[in-house]
Amino acid sequence: xxxxxxxxxxxxxxxxxGNGRWATRQGLSxxxxxxxxCDNIEKISLYAFGKGVKYISYYVFSTENFKRSKEEVxxxxxxxxxxxKKYAKKLHKNNIKIIFSGRKEPxxxxxxxxxxxxxxxxxxxxxxxxxxxxxxxxQAEIIDATKKIAQDVKDGKINIEDITISxxxxxLYQDLPELDFLVRTSGEHRISNFMxxxxxxxxxxxxxxxxxxxxxxxxxKALLVYNKRDRRFGGINYENKNN
Ligand code: IPE
Ligand code: IPE
Ligand code: MG
Numbered sequence: 343x344x345x346x347x348x349x350x351x352x353x354x355x356x357x358x359x360g361n362g363r364w365a366t367r368q369g370l371s372x373x374x375x376x377x378x379x380c381d382n383i384e385k386i387s388l389y390a391f392g393k394g395v396k397y398i399s400y401y402v403f404s405t406e407n408f409k410r411s412k413e414e415v416x417x418x419x420x421x422x423x424x425x426x427k428k429y430a431k432k433l434h435k436n437n438i439k440i441i442f443s444g445r446k447e448p449x450x451x452x453x454x455x456x457x458x459x460x461x462x463x464x465x466x467x468x469x470x471x472x473x474x475x476x477x478x479x480x481q482a483e484i485i486d487a488t489k490k491i492a493q494d495v496k497d498g499k500i501n502i503e504d505i506t507i508s509x510x511x512x513x514l515y516q517d518l519p520e521l522d523f524l525v526r527t528s529g530e531h532r533i534s535n536f537m538x539x540x541x542x543x544x545x546x547x548x549x550x551x552x553x554x555x556x557x558x559x560x561x562x563k564a565l566l567v568y569n570k571r572d573r574r575f576g577g578i579n580y581e582n583k584n585n
Contacts, residue, residue: 348569351522353397354390355544357536358383360528360552373417378554380421383472384429388436389558391470393565397518398472401536405445405479422476423452430460437469443515444478445486473516480538487513514539523568527553545571 358379365375383400390398403418430440442457457476490513494500511517521537521544529550533541547567551560578585 348565350394350565351545351568352395353399353519353521353523354395355399355401355521355524355537355541356386356553357401357524357526357530357534358553359526359530359534361554363528364552364554372414375552375554376414376418376421377425380425380429382554382556384432385558386556386561387433387438387470387472389561391436391438393561396470398470399443399475399518399521399537399540400472401475401478401534403444403476403478404535405477405482406535408448408477419450419453423450423456426474427456427460430464433472434464434467437467438464439467439469439471440464440474441471441516442474442476443483444476445482446477449477471518473518475536478515479535480533481535483515483537484539486515511539520544523547523564525549525556525564527551527556543573543575545573 361375361379362372363375364378365372383402387398403422407418408415433440440460442461446454453476457474487510491500491505491510495502518540520540520542524536524541524544524546526532526546526548529548531548545568547564549556549560549564572579572582572585
């Protein structure tokens with residue numbers, strides 16, 4: 343049982359990784375791993391919001407994942423256009439708002455339509471925000487923001503001097519607080535192009551378990567790890583006697 347005096351990260355990012363290996367190790371198809379990963383998103387979201395987390399960004403498909411076999415990409419696109427609506431209804435019942443970050447191109451229209459439907463259905467919910475990073479790339483997001491800024495300068499809406507760290511944020515896909523805690527499952531220690539701007543002062547955690555096995559108990563373990571970190575943001579925490 344976890345104690346209730348813990349600091350709770352306001353915004354958690356999950357690099358949902360290891361679905362394929364989780365399935366292959368059990369003699370299942372990689373697709374079954376993706377299905378299990380999606381089921382887990384629903385479970386972990388409800389648990390995390392219950393603990394007081396406000397925002398969760400899930401990296402579910404990168405701009406680079408189109409390099410995979412047609413069979414795997416097609417399966418994932420079907421999952422995003424059909425099963426996601428089912429999960430969304432459950433989250434909607436729990437007052438959770440769902441948003442999507444990423445490029446539209448070259449997603450199939452059915453995935454774009456499902457994401458618009460889900461966004462519309464949940465837009466007035468106030469119990470937490472799930473941000474699905476789908477066809478998402480951190481570099482693409484920075485390029486897309488830069489293009490919007492360049493256009494605004496060209497159109498005379500802003501001056502070059504007006505470009506600041508705080509208003510750059512408003513040109514990103516979502517105007518959410520930066521990430522406090524990044525969890526990448528499956529033992530891989532890399533960012534793979536996730537939220538390059540928003541991770542500037544996040545704490546990183548790389549559990550060995552694959553995402554379908556990242557359950558409530560793993561979440562509690564992650565929270566304990568987060569609570570041991572001394573977040574300094576470039577300053578010095580004089581209350582910590584080790585500093
Ligand atoms: C993460 O699991 C989900 C996606 C990238 C779509 P993977 O599919 O990357 O699983 P592994 O890393 O190959 O095991
Ligand atoms: C990162 O995982 C992307 C998502 C989890 C959606 P990958 O499995 O695609 O990353 P790499 O290829 O191992 O770096
Ligand atoms: Mg992977």
